[in-house]
Amino acid sequence: MNNLKNFTKGFIKENPVFILLLGLCPTLGVTTSAINGLGMGLATTFVLVGSNVVVALVKKLIPDKVRIPSFIVIIASFVTIIDLVMAGYVPALYESLGLFIPLIVVNCIVLGRAEAFASKNTVFSSLIDGLGMGLGFAFALTLLGAVREILGSYSIFGYKFINTDGILVFVLAPGAFFGLAYLIALMKKINK
Amino acid sequence: MAKKESTFFNMTLTLFVITAVAAVALGYVYNITKDPIQKAKDEKLKTAINIVVPGADKGTIEESKLSVDGGELVMYKVIVDGNCIGTAVKTFSNNGFGGLITVMVGFDSEGKIIDSNVLEHKETPGLGDKTSKSVAPWNEQFKGLDISQMKDQMLKVTKDGGVVNAITAATISSRAYCDAIQRGWKAYMDNISKAVAEDKQPDTDETVNETETDVEQIMEETNNE
Numbered sequence: 001m002n003n004l005k006n007f008t009k010g011f012i013k014e015n016p017v018f019i020l021l022l023g024l025c026p027t028l029g030v031t032t033s034a035i036n037g038l039g040m041g042l043a044t045t046f047v048l049v050g051s052n053v054v055v056a057l058v059k060k061l062i063p064d065k066v067r068i069p070s071f072i073v074i075i076a077s078f079v080t081i082i083d084l085v086m087a088g089y090v091p092a093l094y095e096s097l098g099l100f101i102p103l104i105v106v107n108c109i110v111l112g113r114a115e116a117f118a119s120k121n122t123v124f125s126s127l128i129d130g131l132g133m134g135l136g137f138a139f140a141l142t143l144l145g146a147v148r149e150i151l152g153s154y155s156i157f158g159y160k161f162i163n164t165d166g167i168l169v170f171v172l173a174p175g176a177f178f179g180l181a182y183l184i185a186l187m188k189k190i191n192k
Numbered sequence: 193m194a195k196k197e198s199t200f201f202n203m204t205l206t207l208f209v210i211t212a213v214a215a216v217a218l219g220y221v222y223n224i225t226k227d228p229i230q231k232a233k234d235e236k237l238k239t240a241i242n243i244v245v246p247g248a249d250k251g252t253i254e255e256s257k258l259s260v261d262g263g264e265l266v267m268y269k270v271i272v273d274g275n276c277i278g279t280a281v282k283t284f285s286n287n288g289f290g291g292l293i294t295v296m297v298g299f300d301s302e303g304k305i306i307d308s309n310v311l312e313h314k315e316t317p318g319l320g321d322k323t324s325k326s327v328a329p330w331n332e333q334f335k336g337l338d339i340s341q342m343k344d345q346m347l348k349v350t351k352d353g354g355v356v357n358a359i360t361a362a363t364i365s366s367r368a369y370c371d372a373i374q375r376g377w378k379a380y381m382d383n384i385s386k387a388v389a390e391d392k393q394p395d396t397d398e399t400v401n402e403t404e405t406d407v408e409q410i411m412e413e414t415n416n417e
Binding site (some may be wrong): 060062063064066069070074075076082088168 | 198
């Protein structure tokens with residue numbers, strides 16, 4: 001598999017949210033606005049790239065029977081780092097994402113990529129894979145966040161274009177399911 | 193290099209090394225980010241106080257804590273040029289739609305509300321989060337309210353016979369907001385009357401002394417005449 005293909009597969013062909021349906025908890029939870037989706041997506045990308053690279057580096061040194069706990073410790077370390085950094089430098093975004101930042105630890109995509117890709121491939125292709133998957137995740141979250149923000153509060157990235165309340169249900173939990181369902185259907189059509 | 197075998201020794205060593213490296217790395221990052229995080233927190237608190245007691249950024253703040261109803265209230269007395277221009281009270285209610293709501297409310301020296309805002313909440317986006325200034329102008333109506341003039345001295349929404357117009361479709365959040373302010377107001381007034389009681393003792397003594405001097409002076413003057 002060449003590197004370009006490896007990178008772009010995360011966006012459409014193997015998009016973690018729309019095709020693999022992994023990591024749906026933060027997908028449904030934080031995407032009340034486009035900026036929240038983007039912030040969450042980028043935080044996850046950082047963790048994915050970091051854990052993929054480290055896992056690929058140390059894969060030979062880890063005995064098979066303890067690989068899952070080892071991967072989780074590596075992932076949790078990166079999550080804690082991004083948690084601290086965000087709390088210090090982007091407090092507003094940190095606040096609106098809240099509990100979902102520490103919960104990146106249990107995001108299936110991160111452990112999934114470590115187990116399915118990084119533990120079997122070279123450091124460089126793991127880096128590309130993490131970057132592609134992470135940005136694909138960020139792309140999906142931003143798209144869903146944008147759809148919900150446009151319909152739910154008539155604004156995009158905080159910029160309001162109609163000065164009334166939107167279709168409230170799209171900001172609430174059911175709206176996340178509606179939005180996701182339509183986007184998945186759309187992606188299926190594009191992939192055909 | 194061959195893959196390591198899963199012997200007890202190998203597994204223990206691997207996990208130990210990984211966790212030790214992780215611990216050192218995290219300690220390092222924690223040290224770097226400690227100051228920015230503290231600064232962000234201070235900044236946030238200052239901004240929050242400044243919203244409910246305008247002008248607080250130019251003064252000094254005296255902090256005092258007390259526990260009420262199983263939670264903690266924090267009072268921030270704002271002093272500008274030696275005068276107390278108001279007190280911000282960080283108060284809470286457990287009756288929100290999503291549980292805990294933390295509210296910052298500013299009172300003037302008579303206990304009238306200067307302004308108020310939500311600090312933390314888990315209310316529904318688009319409904320209950322209108323209690324926050326950044327979302328909707330709903331809490332403007334609390335400006336200048338004097339709870340001591342209200343029926344039973346209770347701040348309530350119109351549905352419960354009070355004066356506060358609840359947010360449409362978010363009465364529970366509105367009630368919780370009132371409840372939080374009520375709790376803060378009560379603690380603030382209790383605090384004032386306690387402070388007044390403490391101040392009164394020396395005050396009365398002085399007055400008595402003054403009267404005595406006056407009487408003596410008058411007597412002396414009378415005698416002289």
